[in-house]
Amino acid sequence: MSGPQPAFPLARVSRRAEWIILAVALVSVLLLPRYYPVMNQMAIIALFAVSLDLILGYAGIVSLGHAAFFGLGVYTAALFAKHVHGDPFLGLVIAAIAAALLGLATAVLILRGTDLTRLMVTLGVALILLELANKLDWLTGGADGLQGVVMAPVLGLFTFDMAGRTAYLYSLTILLLMLFLARRLVASPFGMSLQAIRDNRLRAEAIGIPVNARLAAIYTISAGVAGIAGGLLAQTTSFASLDALDFQRSADILLVLVIGGTGYLFGGVIGAVIFTAMHHWLSAVTPQYWQFWIGLMLVVIVLAGRERLVRAILSPFTWLLGLARGRSGPAK
Amino acid sequence: MLTILFDGVAYGMLLFVLACGLAITLGLMNFVNLAHGAFAMAGGYVTVLAMSKLGLPFLACLPLAFLVAALLGMILEPTLYRRLYGKSHFDQVLFSIGLAFMAVATVDFFMGSTQQNIRLPEWLRGRSEIGGVGMGHYRLLIIGVCAALAIGLQLILSKTRFGSRLRAAVDDTRVASGLGINVNRVFLFTFAFGSGIAGLGGALGAEVFGLDPTFPLKFMIYFLIVVSVGGTTTITGPLLASLLLGIADVAGKYYFPKMGAFVIYSVMIVILLWRPQGLFSRGSGK
Amino acid sequence: MGIALQTFGLNKNFGGIQATADVSIAIERGARHALIGPNGAGKTTLINLLTGVLTPTTGRIELEGEDITRLPVHQRARRGLVRTFQINQLFAELTPLQTVAIAVAERMGRGFGLWRPLERDPKVMEESAALLRQFHLGDVMQEKTAALPYGKRRLLEITIALAARPRVLLLDEPVAGVPDSDRHEILDTVARLPDDVTVLLIEHDMDLVFSFARRISVLVNGALFVEGDTADVARDPRVRAVYLGEDVTHD
Known part of the structure; x- marks a missing residue:
């Protein structure tokens, strides 16, 4: 990930990009009611991708099993709503805590060893969870999935409607909130120290950065955010199923992030929009061989060079972001 | 008890054959090839097709499986893989997952998603009592083939000219080409050979593991465990790791049938907490 | 002594x-x-x-x-106890200003701050900028480190260590x-x-x-x-x- 190229042009996108996303989202709410469910998926996948970007783009941790935290969020939120309380926000908090705890517990395993052991461990943790969810069918419904998740109205005011309007607005609000928080996080001394670790771990240690503690912290935070994304999925679809924990899910989210670009958070959002739209369209054309197209995309993107492709995809957007630039950048 | 040990050894030997090609590409070429299982799957399907469509005997299919998988590697290495050698592990991971997905979908398209069965010849289906231990003939064959392979590999890498060329090419590509070693060709043959062994493993393992299009993804974790626990600096490391994994898996499934795969995952986690660089690697491999 | x-x-x-x-x-x-x-x-x-x-x-x-x-x-x-490296060990994707600011913030014990952006911490940024100017890096402190000429990167290598105020x-x-x-x-x-x-x-x-x-x-x-x-x-x-x-x- 090094080389004498100039800094990624969008790496320092202004905070105003949030307002652009907000504007686009609001327009979508007004103009595209038909697509609420699809856009809801986009928002959820975007949040999941943002959580992965926190560890992959900012801390350099490659994970083959980020679905573990997403899936745990799905089941936690579903079970919480079913057996304890139907309040959506409370459910999200519980889902985030559960996933973050798993992240904290497994962080120990990813701190040590090499890229290879990290691949194995992340994949292994997700497989263990999948196996657990499958075996504990009295709790999770096993392969049939968990049905009958009924949510209380958001804030006691907005009931989840059939058209999916409340669901979309709810997911969108959470996404924007988390994006804002993540933007603060990555610019903070903590976030900057992660980027230092990503670029050169040896030097990071040598200037007094406690590398392991920082990596464990971001892994935990990232897991929590993934848990929230999973929670949103369970709450807005009233359903939890094993595919939330599947390897396919982990691979999909890698692709999402790669489409949009890593290391600047908005890549996850842009990737999610493109990915979900493509999924929607390709599934309609060839429902069975979605996996083939995913594979092809991954291969082509890597061969073409990830950064180049991202630039190409984003070029129509750059004028928008160019408009929004300005207040970013450190004090002169 | 001993029978379980025996089955575990056979199972582990199979894992070794399946994974050692990956250990070679990873250790020698520093390439993370998560599509390795696809080559094994190719070997398995070649065997299925050759037996059912051509009526070839099982044993004749084994070299065929090796050759087809090796040929596949020989085509893919210069066209695709070679471009990825200098790239980051992350790029290699993305690329090889992509290839694995394409392989899964392609096989699904042509062969269907059902599990394929291999009909072993009569003489391999029997079981003999040797010293009170029940040994399946097929398991004995597996152990024999794999042991021969492990010894052969060790000899090739340490004793032959190809082995020393390979090590030279790995240590310093530029110097090696300066010495007149054709690095590209060395890597090509190594990759093809590793793929071929995977194909052989796929052919041998189809009866034991079952064969369907999701094979490359289902066994990815096993391969990763073998190479990360066993390390990639030696042949014996992955071999011992495979045996450990095989015995743990068989014993786990026998003694704790409800726990399924948890036993091996737990073993893996304990090992990593204890020796994060792998059980058999020397120094601080990074 | x-x-x-x-x-x-x-x-x-x-x-x-x-x-x-x-x-x-x-x-x-x-x-x-x-x-x-x-x-x-x-x-x-x-x-x-x-x-x-x-x-x-x-x-x-x-x-x-x-x-x-x-x-x-x-x-x-x-x-x-702080060192410099014989072979530059820098943060390639970051700017010299960010690099030094990270070291300064760490020394001040602010490295686990999660909320206020580092670049909006005047105390850290002023000290970092001053240090960089002192080391003739003032004019390139907003550029990507990987793009700097070797001599400048070498200076940065020393500057990072001094940002940690070594004893x-x-x-x-x-x-x-x-x-x-x-x-x-x-x-x-x-x-x-x-x-x-x-x-x-x-x-x-x-x-x-x-x-x-x-x-x-x-x-x-x-x-x-x-x-x-x-x-x-x-x-x-x-x-x-x-x-x-x-x-x-x-x-």
Whole structure:
């Protein structure tokens, strides 16, 4: 990930990009009611991708099993709503805590060893969870999935409607909130120290950065955010199923992030929009061989060079972001 | 008890054959090839097709499986893989997952998603009592083939000219080409050979593991465990790791049938907490 | 003055090879001490032992009287034992300003701040910018580090270490590969370090060693061979024989 190229042009996108996303989202709410469910998926996948970007783009941790935290969020939120309380926000908090705890517990395993052991461990943790969810069918419904998740109205005011309007607005609000928080996080001394670790771990240690503690912290935070994304999925679809924990899910989210670009958070959002739209369209054309197209995309993107492709995809957007630039950048 | 040990050894030997090609590409070429299982799957399907469509005997299919998988590697290495050698592990991971997905979908398209069965010849289906231990003939064959392979590999890498060329090419590509070693060709043959062994493993393992299009993804974790626990600096490391994994898996499934795969995952986690660089690697491999 | 950094019978074995053999060395507070030795003498291993990259097989290391033998790298850095690297170790994707600001924030104990953006912490940013200007990096501090010319990156390498306000600074061949024009900038700054900062210089360049150091330790085959004041070591026939060779004509 090094080389004498100039800094990624969008790496320092202004905070105003949030307002652009907000504007686009609001327009979508007004103009595209038909697509609420699809856009809801986009928002959820975007949040999941943002959580992965926190560890992959900012801390350099490659994970083959980020679905573990997403899936745990799905089941936690579903079970919480079913057996304890139907309040959506409370459910999200519980889902985030559960996933973050798993992240904290497994962080120990990813701190040590090499890229290879990290691949194995992340994949292994997700497989263990999948196996657990499958075996504990009295709790999770096993392969049939968990049905009958009924949510209380958001804030006691907005009931989840059939058209999916409340669901979309709810997911969108959470996404924007988390994006804002993540933007603060990555610019903070903590976030900057992660980027230092990503670029050169040896030097990071040598200037007094406690590398392991920082990596464990971001892994935990990232897991929590993934848990929230999973929670949103369970709450807005009233359903939890094993595919939330599947390897396919982990691979999909890698692709999402790669489409949009890593290391600047908005890549996850842009990737999610493109990915979900493509999924929607390709599934309609060839429902069975979605996996083939995913594979092809991954291969082509890597061969073409990830950064180049991202630039190409984003070029129509750059004028928008160019408009929004300005207040970013450190004090002169 | 001993029978379980025996089955575990056979199972582990199979894992070794399946994974050692990956250990070679990873250790020698520093390439993370998560599509390795696809080559094994190719070997398995070649065997299925050759037996059912051509009526070839099982044993004749084994070299065929090796050759087809090796040929596949020989085509893919210069066209695709070679471009990825200098790239980051992350790029290699993305690329090889992509290839694995394409392989899964392609096989699904042509062969269907059902599990394929291999009909072993009569003489391999029997079981003999040797010293009170029940040994399946097929398991004995597996152990024999794999042991021969492990010894052969060790000899090739340490004793032959190809082995020393390979090590030279790995240590310093530029110097090696300066010495007149054709690095590209060395890597090509190594990759093809590793793929071929995977194909052989796929052919041998189809009866034991079952064969369907999701094979490359289902066994990815096993391969990763073998190479990360066993390390990639030696042949014996992955071999011992495979045996450990095989015995743990068989014993786990026998003694704790409800726990399924948890036993091996737990073993893996304990090992990593204890020796994060792998059980058999020397120094601080990074 | 008192002792800043001291080792007691330090040994490090790799397999059967003894890379560091019974090294006991005491570096006074405020010292300008140089560590020299031919290639393979074990200088790198010793630095790695001092900074915590490696753990000694036997022996003890004390920083200002505190036993730091088992402390991890970052804990030693926080206690003021800071190093530079022979080969630049920089944050390629970040700017020099960000890089130095990270080090400054870490030193101030603000590294776990989660809310306020680093670049909006005036205290950190002002100190960082001042330090960068002092090191002739003011005009490039907003550029990506990977894109800087080598001389500038080398300066940044030293600046990062100083941002951590070291009590003991280990300079590992600070001018390696630096063109002559940029050299004196580095040397001047090193020379102008406050007197209470202890400096241990590891260097090949004998001119630099003799002009900078007041005391020299010579390492041969992992063991301390000769130690003494600069003039004595320069005259020592054994040192000349083993290390300096005939081509050194320094008085």
